[in-house]
Amino acid sequence: MPQTAIYFSDVNERQGAFHRRTFLLGGLAGGGILALATRLGYLQLVESGRYQKLAASNQFNFKLVPPPRGVILDRNGVVLASNRPNFRLLVRREEDLDHEATLKTLANYVPLNPERQARLVKEIDRSPRRVPVQVMEDMSWEQFSAINLRAPELPGVVADMGEVRVYPHGGAFAHVIGYVAKPIREDIKETGPNADPILLHPGFRIGRQGVEKAFDLELRGKPGAQKVEVDANGREVRHDPDGDIPAVPGKPIQLTLDxxxxxxxxxxxxxxxxxxxxxxxxxxxxxxxxxxxxxxxxxxxRGLSGPEYRALANYERRPLLDxxxxxxxxxxxxxxxxxxxxxxxxxxxxxxxxxxxxxxxxxxxxxxxxxxxxxxxxxxxxxxxxxxxxxxxxxxxxxxxxxxxxxxxxxxxxxxxxxxxxxxxxxxxxxxxxxxxxxxxxxxxxxxxxxxxxxxxxxxxxxxxxxxxxxxxxxxxxxxxxxxxxxxxxxxxxxxxxxxxxxxxxxxxxxxxxxxxxxxxxxxxxxxxxxxxxxxxxxxxxxxxxxxxxxxxxTAGGSRGxxxxxxxxxxxxxxxxxxxxxxxxxxxxxxxxxxxxxxxxxxxxxxxxxxxxxxxxxxxxxIEQPLPMPELPPEGEVDIPDPPSVIAPDAAPDTPIAAPPGAPA
Known part of the structure; x- marks a missing residue:
């Protein structure tokens, strides 16, 4: 009759299996800790600058600043085109703002008729988010001050001072120098110099004719940036002037004209x-x-109205033609x-x-x-x-x-x-x-x-x-x-x-x-x-x-006078x-x-x-050379005329005095 047998594992064999599992788990844990330490070191040492910038971007933002456009001079250095200060009123598109109501409020401080308000609402709605739209320029100091005093009550509204192109001699050089205007949709490209985001800035202008157009890139310069602190919604809280990036002015252009x-x-x-x-x-x-x-x-x-432009274009002497x-x-x-x-x-x-x-x-x-x-x-x-x-x-x-x-x-x-x-x-x-x-x-x-x-x-x-x-x-x-x-x-x-x-x-x-x-x-x-x-x-x-x-x-007839x-x-x-x-x-x-x-x-x-x-x-x-002196006759030959004789009032002249021509006899 067979008997039941019980077998016991060898102690050394069980001990070896335990050690293998321990080393395996320990290695995995150690590798994980090493990977975490390496990643932590990488983030703290290598990527620290990047994350500091990301953190700062949540607190600070940079606003593009258009550069001063280069001046245009005549042959003697007289300014033909330059820039002057300009008080502007801007409104940014924000999702949680009623732009129509904002413009109605602004109409209490600056002249904005209902037609102008309607056009601005459409322009604001079409503009990219947080890209401001210019509502008015050349504001008076009183208007500029009134808007800034009420800035906390007017979210999305900015009144600042920019620059605008000015031509001191009016129309004398208009065809040669040309003029600048706000970029339109067709001007903005995906590549090249016209892909620069500064073209979306409401104060930026590009050349449209003459020297302004031909040398537009040289006159543009390079835009700068203004560092501002923003809140969680991206609205400006304060300006940090120490972080500003200065703009580079455009090159001056000198003409040969006088x-x-x-x-x-x-x-x-x-x-x-x-x-x-x-x-x-x-x-x-x-x-x-x-x-x-x-x-x-x-x-x-500044921009012509439709009737103003048609008046210039339809005038028979064609002032717009060079x-x-x-x-x-x-x-x-x-x-x-x-x-x-x-x-x-x-x-x-x-x-x-x-x-x-x-x-x-x-x-x-x-x-x-x-x-x-x-x-x-x-x-x-x-x-x-x-x-x-x-x-x-x-x-x-x-x-x-x-x-x-x-x-x-x-x-x-x-x-x-x-x-x-x-x-x-x-x-x-x-x-x-x-x-x-x-x-x-x-x-x-x-x-x-x-x-x-x-x-x-x-x-x-x-x-x-x-x-x-x-x-x-x-x-x-x-x-x-x-x-x-x-x-x-x-x-x-x-x-x-x-x-x-x-x-x-x-x-x-x-x-x-x-x-x-x-x-x-x-x-x-x-x-x-x-x-x-x-x-x-x-x-x-x-x-x-x-x-x-x-x-x-x-020969067909008609007067040539x-x-x-x-x-x-x-x-x-x-x-x-x-x-x-x-x-x-x-x-x-x-x-x-x-x-x-x-x-x-x-x-x-x-x-x-x-x-x-x-x-x-x-x-x-x-031209200004002095005229030559008249030649004098030789010494001793100068004829000195006798002094005129004086006739006493009560004395009658020996000969009658002839009456002037045309006098009555």
Whole structure:
């Protein structure tokens, strides 16, 4: 019979199993403690700065501060665009605030009509959270103080002092400098400089035209930040000035323009429409780039209402158009200088006389501006008298391609790198241009000989702007260099290249001198610009060329006098340079629908030129030289007149005293 057996484990075996479990559990516990210690050390030593910032961000916040926009100066350091203090009223969008009620409360302290309040409510609702919306600017001190005194009662409302752009000279530089405006939705990008959050700030502005737009990034600077303590809801409690990050102002930009010359140009135009451009004949610097009538750029900074903008846009003299760069006009007789130089370059003898009888038959009758005619004319005579018949025949002989070659060499149909946009290149016709222009109409591609006649006197398809006319005149006056215009003198500390760093003109100096002599004859006695171009500055003389450009064909009838509608009147043009012996300044003036270069443009050019000459120290010293003393006769030959005799009242004269002319007998 089997017996039951009981087996007992070995004590050593059980002891070993216990030790293995102990070591395993101990290792796991030790690893966990080590991991916790490592993590704790990492958080306290490595990540301490990050968590300190996160903790501080719950208590403090940074408000972006727009940088001061860079100033714009003229050639002598006169401020053309700067910044001024501005008391602003702002409202932030917050979820738990009734913005409509807030605006109604604010209307008790500042003028806010119901329509304005409704627009602001929509703007606040569309704005990002905690991004303030500007309710009012240029508040008075009383309004600013009243809002700040009630700040605890007005959550989400901020009254602070910022900066706003100001243009001290109003509209004199509006087309050149442009203006700034609040960024719109299309301006804000996901990448690039326009992705900066500062664009959402209500006090930030970007350039919209002219220098303000072309150099917007340089003028912006870098935004700063203001450290403020906030509560649990993110509302400001106090300002911590020690933690502020200062903003970096934008770079200053210096122009080559002269504030006195530019202002005088706007003054002399008055209510007339047109442009004036002045260049330094030695360096290419632009002293004047004026377009009239102009507009006040300060009004655009604050924002125009719809009716105000439509009034400017619909005015027939178009104050919003930059006529110096974007306005295209036929140059009229001012272009005869180019036709003359093209003829000399083609080998035409300038001393050969061409008879002018008041017009010339070529297919039809082409009139000269002097109905009775000028008689026999050399090239110099034709420039002096602006004889159309002479240039009709010369242009027909040399052809359009020769004229186009010279015109392009003197700056026509070119866009110059002056730093700002808006230039229109115009049209310089040629045979190749006509084939290209009429490529869809082969019947009109051939250049007709009669077109050369109008081309030679600056009419037809030829279109130029005032800047190109000034460049042409400056290159003629310089006589050697193909000068380029320069508008931006420096950006910050960087000085831009001068316009005189260019190659020479590809024409004989004697030919250019001959044309200059013809321009000098225009302002001599008997010339078309004599009366209106006398400077009255001693021996400082001016050379020039008048021009009248038709804007329509008068064969269809209608009056071409001043009594007709303004938009149908001819343009008046004048180009000139001075002094005649040592040219310093070249000027072009276009008076839109001004009816005559000698009557409308030349007098205005004279006044603008006088300002530039009188501001030039060397020219002024030359003008102010004392007159030579009169020569005295040799000693001993001086005749001393006898003293006048005195007749006693009661004595009768020996001879009767003649009565003055016209006195009664």
């Amino acid at each position: 504030v006195d010359v530019q202002t005088r140009a706007i003054e002399v135009f008055g209510e007339e429409s047109g442009a004036a451009v002045m260049m330094d004949c030695r360096t290419g610097d632009l002293l004047c780039l004026a377009s009239a009538p102009s507009f006040d750029a300060n009004r655009f900074v 006529k110096a760069l974007s306005g295209l006009y036929p140059p009229g007789s001012t272009f005869k200088t180019i036709t003359a130089l093209a003829a000399l370059d083609a080998g035409i003898d300038p001393d050969v006389r061409i008879f002018c009888g008041g017009g010339w038959h070529f297919g039809r009758y082409f009139h000269c501006h002097k109905r009775g005619g000028h008689g026999p004319q050399t090239m110099r005579d034709a420039l002096k008298n602006s004889c159309d018949v002479y240039f009709y025949q010369v242009a027909l002989r040399i052809g359009p391609d020769q004229i186009a070659k010279v015109a392009k060499a003197f700056g026509f149909e070119q866009i110059f790198d002056i730093g700002i946009s808006g230039q229109k290149k115009g049209i310089v016709p040629s045979r190749e241009w006509k084939r290209r222009y009429y490529k869809k109409n082969p019947a009109n591609q051939e250049w007709m000989p009669g077109e050369s006649l109008s081309y030679g006197i600056g009419q037809g398809a030829l279109q130029v702007n005032a800047l190109q006319l000034a460049v042409m005149t400056a290159r003629l006056a310089n006589g050697r260099k193909a000068l380029n215009p320069r508008l931006i003198k420096s950006v910050g500390d960087q000085v831009l290249k001068a316009g005189s760093d260019v190659p020479d003109l590809p024409f004989k100096r004697e030919h250019i001198d001959y044309v200059r002599e013809g321009m000098a004859a225009v302002t001599e006695a008997g010339g078309t610009g004599f009366r209106a171009s006398q400077l009255g500055l001693g021996d400082i003389l001016m050379a020039g060329k008048t021009g009248t450009a038709q804007v329509r064909n008068y 001043k009594g007709g509608p303004w938009k149908y009147r001819d343009h008046g043009l004048f180009v000139c340079f001075a002094p005649l012996d040592e040219p310093r300044y070249a000027l072009s003036v276009i008076v839109q629908h001004g009816m005559g270069g000698s009557t409308a443009a030349a007098p205005r050019a004279r006044e603008i030129m006088r300002v530039a000459l009188l501001k030039d120290p060397e020219i002024r010293a030359r």
